[in-house]
Amino acid sequence: MISNLDYSTLQQLWWIIVSVVGSLFLFLTFVQGGQTLLWQVAKTDLEKSLVITSLGRKWEMPFTTLVLFGGALFAAFPKFYATSFGGAYWVWILILFSFIIQAVSYKYRTKPSNLLGSGVYELFLFINGSVGVLLIGAAVGTFYTGSNFTLDLYNRVTWDYTLMGINLRGVEAAFSLFNLSLGIFLVFNARVLGALYLLNSIDLSSTPDLETRLRKAPWKNFLISLPFCLYVLVCILFMKGFDVDAAGTVSLIGSKYLANLLAMPYLLVLLIAGLLLVVYGAFGTSFKQSDKGIWFSGLGTIFVGLVVLSLPAFNNTAFYPSKLDLQSSLTIYNASSSLFTLTVMTYVAIGIPFVLAYVAYVWKLMDSKKLTTAEVTDEESY
Amino acid sequence: MDFDLSLVNWSRAQFALTAMYHWLFVPLTLGLSFLCAFFESIYVRTENEEWKGITKFWMTLFGINFAIGVATGIILEFEFGTNWSNYSWIVGDIFGAPLAIEGIFAFFLEATFFAVMFFGWNRVSKKFHLFSTWMVAVGSNLSAVWILVANGWMQNPVGMMFNPETARFEMQSFFDVVFNPVAVSKFVHTSSSGFVMASLFVLTVSSWYLIKGRHVQMAKKSIVVASVFGLLSSGFVVFNGDESAYVVAQKQPMKLAAIEGLYKGQTAAPIVAAGILNPKKQPGDDQDPFLVKVEIPYLLSLLANRSLNSFVPGVDDLIYGNEAQNIEGVGPKIARGKTALQDLAQFKQARKENNSQAADLALAKFRKNQDYMGYGYLNKPEDAVPPVATPYYAFHIMVALGSLFPVIFAVFLYFTLKGSLVRQKWLLPIGLISGLLGLMAQQSGWVVAEVGRQPWAINGLLPVQAATSNLSASNVQVTFFMFLGLFTLLLLAEISIMLKQISIGPEGGTLK
Numbered sequence: 001m002i003s004n005l006d007y008s009t010l011q012q013l014w015w016i017i018v019s020v021v022g023s024l025f026l027f028l029t030f031v032q033g034g035q036t037l038l039w040q041v042a043k044t045d046l047e048k049s050l051v052i053t054s055l056g057r058k059w060e061m062p063f064t065t066l067v068l069f070g071g072a073l074f075a076a077f078p079k080f081y082a083t084s085f086g087g088a089y090w091v092w093i094l095i096l097f098s099f100i101i102q103a104v105s106y107k108y109r110t111k112p113s114n115l116l117g118s119g120v121y122e123l124f125l126f127i128n129g130s131v132g133v134l135l136i137g138a139a140v141g142t143f144y145t146g147s148n149f150t151l152d153l154y155n156r157v158t159w160d161y162t163l164m165g166i167n168l169r170g171v172e173a174a175f176s177l178f179n180l181s182l183g184i185f186l187v188f189n190a191r192v193l194g195a196l197y198l199l200n201s202i203d204l205s206s207t208p209d210l211e212t213r214l215r216k217a218p219w220k221n222f223l224i225s226l227p228f229c230l231y232v233l234v235c236i237l238f239m240k241g242f243d244v245d246a247a248g249t250v251s252l253i254g255s256k257y258l259a260n261l262l263a264m265p266y267l268l269v270l271l272i273a274g275l276l277l278v279v280y281g282a283f284g285t286s287f288k289q290s291d292k293g294i295w296f297s298g299l300g301t302i303f304v305g306l307v308v309l310s311l312p313a314f315n316n317t318a319f320y321p322s323k324l325d326l327q328s329s330l331t332i333y334n335a336s337s338s339l340f341t342l343t344v345m346t347y348v349a350i351g352i353p354f355v356l357a358y359v360a361y362v363w364k365l366m367d368s369k370k371l372t373t374a375e376v377t378d379e380e381s382y
Numbered sequence: 383m384d385f386d387l388s389l390v391n392w393s394r395a396q397f398a399l400t401a402m403y404h405w406l407f408v409p410l411t412l413g414l415s416f417l418c419a420f421f422e423s424i425y426v427r428t429e430n431e432e433w434k435g436i437t438k439f440w441m442t443l444f445g446i447n448f449a450i451g452v453a454t455g456i457i458l459e460f461e462f463g464t465n466w467s468n469y470s471w472i473v474g475d476i477f478g479a480p481l482a483i484e485g486i487f488a489f490f491l492e493a494t495f496f497a498v499m500f501f502g503w504n505r506v507s508k509k510f511h512l513f514s515t516w517m518v519a520v521g522s523n524l525s526a527v528w529i530l531v532a533n534g535w536m537q538n539p540v541g542m543m544f545n546p547e548t549a550r551f552e553m554q555s556f557f558d559v560v561f562n563p564v565a566v567s568k569f570v571h572t573s574s575s576g577f578v579m580a581s582l583f584v585l586t587v588s589s590w591y592l593i594k595g596r597h598v599q600m601a602k603k604s605i606v607v608a609s610v611f612g613l614l615s616s617g618f619v620v621f622n623g624d625e626s627a628y629v630v631a632q633k634q635p636m637k638l639a640a641i642e643g644l645y646k647g648q649t650a651a652p653i654v655a656a657g658i659l660n661p662k663k664q665p666g667d668d669q670d671p672f673l674v675k676v677e678i679p680y681l682l683s684l685l686a687n688r689s690l691n692s693f694v695p696g697v698d699d700l701i702y703g704n705e706a707q708n709i710e711g712v713g714p715k716i717a718r719g720k721t722a723l724q725d726l727a728q729f730k731q732a733r734k735e736n737n738s739q740a741a742d743l744a745l746a747k748f749r750k751n752q753d754y755m756g757y758g759y760l761n762k763p764e765d766a767v768p769p770v771a772t773p774y775y776a777f778h779i780m781v782a783l784g785s786l787f788p789v790i791f792a793v794f795l796y797f798t799l800k801g802s803l804v805r806q807k808w809l810l811p812i813g814l815i816s817g818l819l820g821l822m823a824q825q826s827g828w829v830v831a832e833v834g835r836q837p838w839a840i841n842g843l844l845p846v847q848a849a850t851s852n853l854s855a856s857n858v859q860v861t862f863f864m865f866l867g868l869f870t871l872l873l874l875a876e877i878s879i880m881l882k883q884i885s886i887g888p889e890g891g892t893l894k
Contacts, residue, residue, distance in 0.1 A: 078474025086467020
């Protein structure tokens with residue numbers, strides 16, 4: 001059946017798969033959000049231990065999903081992989097750094113003789129949750145605002161944005177208010193999710209102070225994220241977008257993304273539903289003592305993520321536009337792998353639901369009982 | 383062709399740095415995951431709490447090592463893009479697939495069950511916990527499968543064709559890529575050598591306890607399991623090393639010539655068991671490549687072609703050609719490669735100008751020489767020669783150590799079974815350093831594989847200088863030192879934590 005699918009269907013399918021993986025990553029950034037909350041919500045060693053142990057059982061999930069996001073882009077859209085990673089060198093290097101330091105921090109933080117002291121490992125976790133997520137947001141923002149590259153006849157990338165004689169190689173993405181706002185929104189949304197997750201995962205009966213602080217966090221962080229979220233939304237509705245005509249010529253046209261939303265009304269539905277779910281989860285947890293907020297806000301984040309990643313890619317739009325040379329812009333059709341490779345990878349993707357199923361099963365099994373104080377003072381803690 | 387050699391070299395240095403740091407930890411992960419699964423299986427079977435303690439102790443060390451392996455691993459995947467973006471575009475259609483499959487099937491298996499392995503003791507059933515430990519072992523070795531499929535393809539590119547329209551190679555057969563003989567032999571060799579590495583690590587730690595007279599029962603029990611596992615896998619590594627050498631001889635004769643220091647090809651070629659290279663030797667001159675050497679007759683021919691009297695080509699034969707043996711030199715290949723690159727440029731230009739007649743003409747000319755395209759980036763035949771000394775010494779260190787390991791395991795097993803291991807005062811120090819020897823062998827193996835591949839990123843198709851990103855060298859210099867500093871810091875932290883945990887030992891060794 002898969003071998004009968006035509007090329008453009010497969011290209012669209014793979015952008016959807018990549019978007020789903022990316023959106024799942026945004027949901028899983030509750031780990032990163034929780035890391036940035038650590039110093040604010042946990043004051044005693046016991047509270048810290050509860051927070052870190054709870055997050056520590058899940059930290060590999062966003063990490064692995066990010067790696068898969070990269071791998072899937074490499075396999076399905078190698079021109080994007082080569083152009084963005086090789087071009088916006090410094091943005092990606094800094095993001096990677098923030099994940100290297102995360103990977104060791106959980107295991108090493110409380111171990112004796114850990115050389116740096118637990119405070120440094122906590123700082124590493126904070127950097128990962130703040131700078132890491134911010135830069136990922138800014139990088140996604142360039143799907144809308146464009147980047148500074150050209151491609152030659154052999155599709156080799158040249159990146160050109162100099163400030164005081166230095167080629168910034170992607171760091172300039174953070175100079176755009178739009179990109180920056182998207183990044184900040186994601187950082188605070190991750191904090192909303194982080195607090196919701198911790199409330200859901202920890203048995204707080206013996207640490208009432210921790211509960212009080214965690215209860216306040218979702219709504220407070222949501223309110224901080226709101227202006228950034230609204231700014232991004234308003235920009236998306238009115239900004240110029242990178243349109244591709246039938247001949248493949250790219251041009252900037254006004255309100256392109258608004259037109260895309262209207263042309264794909266299900267995305268509009270998804271966007272509104274997503275935002276409402278995020279609000280509902282945060283509100284219900286802060287004011288109605290619910291512990292299930294993570295599932296609502298989490299699903300909402302996935303919906304919003306799908307819209308953010310689909311909107312600049314479908315309906316004849318260039319998802320990785322070049323500001324320097326419009327015709328170098330990448331679309332899901334000119335950046336993809338060959339028909340053969342996409343077909344092979346689609347067969348491979350049949351395994352994804354199976355993977356999701358066992359991840360969900362084990363998650364449920366491990367989280368059926370809340371994390372107790374007894375457990376972290378026993379042996380199984382970070 | 384003009385390339386920024388400083389950029390090429392810094393990019394290579396950075397990739398080598400990341401790969402070698404990564405490779406300090408991964409072999410241990412590959413093997414220790416299985417050893418933990420063995421220990422826990424014995425515990426579940428015997429219900430003896432002592433085995434649970436042993437399992438948890440080794441799992442603690444596994445976890446410390448695993449974390450830094452993951453940290454160094456994420457860089458490798460993305461460095462293809464950041465530092466080798468031209469490579470990523472030219473071969474991404476083939477190379478990306480195994481990396482994505484690795485992510486989907488192997489990494490999630492590891493990540494999901496890793497959490498159960500460490501936090502599930504009181505949350506899931508004993509059987510499910512054991513199952514999870516096995517899944518971590520399967521997952522980590524499965525990730526080795528896919529990354530070595532990718533690496534094997536760089537050594538021996540198969541199952542694809544060049545598409546001039548997109549200026550990249552495109553996949554033609556997925557199964558040719560997966561069942562590439564180089565990939566298969568690499569995976570078998572790498573994972574079994576990982577088993578050896580972990581077994582040596584267990585010997586090292588256990589020998590230290592025996593020397594100190596601490597945790598003697600645990601040390602002895604661990605040694606039994608590790609030396610059986612180590613003996614079986616090191617025997618297998620030796621056997622499979624022979625297969626690896628055969629595949630190299632068939633698919634990468636230049637690499638074989640380099641690792642043997644063979645300049646003039648021979649029939650009934652002897653193998654150099656040990657020797658010191660002449661540092662002044664250049665390809666094509668008449669100097670003896672060796673200052674001193676000890677040879678074993680016939681063995682290289684046997685190893686390379688499985689026939690005692692066969693001809694094994696040397697560096698000179700491969701770059702200057704050898705008509706009698708029907709070997710084409712690199713000179714004519716470079717000429718054809720340059721023609722191919724010119725024709726390709728004409729084709730691209732004609733396409734840009736929408737001149738389909740000129741495009742068809744250029745394409746037809748390009749097709750005649752397209753297989754030599756990669757050689758067009760070289761300037762002289764000698765450019766096709768990898769640095770000889772590095773892979774030569776690395777190979778000989780690896781082989782010597784690899785042959786020593788089965789002996790070490792056999793001796794340990796013998797005295798353990800005889801019950802007199804603790805009295806063998808001469809043996810325990812050997813056990814103590816055996817882990818370091820294992821690391822040396824591991825690193826040497828990696829050097830043989832990757833330095834021996836030079837100058838190619840993709841063997842015969844794309845030299846490293848044409849594979850880099852379009853960066854100024856200073857960017858890569860800065861990131862090189864950033865990585866060097868960070869990795870070294872984390873390595874020191876890892877060693878410090880590991881030593882402390884070992885000195886705390888199993889009783890106090892909390893499972894963190």
